[in-house]
Amino acid sequence: MTLSKQIEGEGPIVFLTGAGISAESGIPTFRGAEGYWRVGSRNYQPTEMATAQAFASMPEEVWRWYLFRRGVCHAAAPNAAHLALVALEQRIGDRFLLVTQNVDGLHLRAGSSPARTYQIHGNLDLCRCRSGCPPAVRPLPAAIPADWAKERSLTDAELSALRCDCGDWLRPHVLWFDESYDEPRYRYVSALRAAEAAVALIVVGTSGATTLPARMCDMIAARGVPLIVVDPEPTVFSALAERSPRGQFRRGSASVVLPSLIEELDLPPS
Numbered sequence: 001m002t003l004s005k006q007i008e009g010e011g012p013i014v015f016l017t018g019a020g021i022s023a024e025s026g027i028p029t030f031r032g033a034e035g036y037w038r039v040g041s042r043n044y045q046p047t048e049m050a051t052a053q054a055f056a057s058m059p060e061e062v063w064r065w066y067l068f069r070r071g072v073c074h075a076a077a078p079n080a081a082h083l084a085l086v087a088l089e090q091r092i093g094d095r096f097l098l099v100t101q102n103v104d105g106l107h108l109r110a111g112s113s114p115a116r117t118y119q120i121h122g123n124l125d126l127c128r129c130r131s132g133c134p135p136a137v138r139p140l141p142a143a144i145p146a147d148w149a150k151e152r153s154l155t156d157a158e159l160s161a162l163r164c165d166c167g168d169w170l171r172p173h174v175l176w177f178d179e180s181y182d183e184p185r186y187r188y189v190s191a192l193r194a195a196e197a198a199v200a201l202i203v204v205g206t207s208g209a210t211t212l213p214a215r216m217c218d219m220i221a222a223r224g225v226p227l228i229v230v231d232p233e234p235t236v237f238s239a240l241a242e243r244s245p246r247g248q249f250r251r252g253s254a255s256v257v258l259p260s261l262i263e264e265l266d267l268p269p270s
């Protein structure tokens, strides 16, 4: 049965993306050979850097690492997979939802709407006061350049720009390993609601290492709606899809597989 025939009901088509969708844009994944959790920074274990504890003890070092990663993202451009999602959203409107683990901002830069894009791990272009001063989330200060060489240090002007008016540090708006999802900052409940209502979940480029995506996929499999996984390698999600009655593992790269899969969905414009 074709994919489009498997989709029943008026609910949303939900896409769940990970670092793999941006790999062909030149941004390293996390757990791949050159991945961020493999390479990390010169002095510290990678995942150590991505914690509130690390920020408490070495805020400058953590900022330097995130500004370097942000520079890599700004040097990258969205690829055919990001653009195919934008075209589909423009076609089907509110029947479209995108849940992304990526903090690289490429979905929004490609043209995905902020309203239908849940950035469940944050975004490197955003920050917030560590003491919680309003506004809850804000753009990085203009004094912080996007282009950032790996070993570059922060100038005094940049260091003071990364302070809130209250005197405390501004911190990157990313979900750290020693922190929990919530709704106001990371759309936790919205993402679960999307999995409850979805008529299909299409998972692209994620190894399935984090809890909210895993819960979403389990909910979809338990509901028996189509679970389609796009990845060049088998993952825990592709195995779940292959065990599911209406699951499929489409093995290949996002920029090749996703545009044709979206065409195959053949969804009427709304």
Ligand code: APR
Binding pocket: 017, 018, 019, 020, 021, 023, 024, 029, 030, 031, 032, 035, 101, 102, 103, 121, 204, 205, 206, 207, 208, 209, 210, 230, 231, 232, 233, 235, 252, 253, 254, 255
């Ligand atoms: N197209 C599609 N998928 C790809 C491609 C590609 N061109 N290249 C690699 N992949 C796949 C890999 O096979 C792997 O399954 O993308 C996945 C990347 O997995 P990870 O590196 O683990 O990244 P991700 O799943 O996004 O990590 C999830 O973990 O540490 C946290 O916050 C971090 O958001 C991140 C989360």
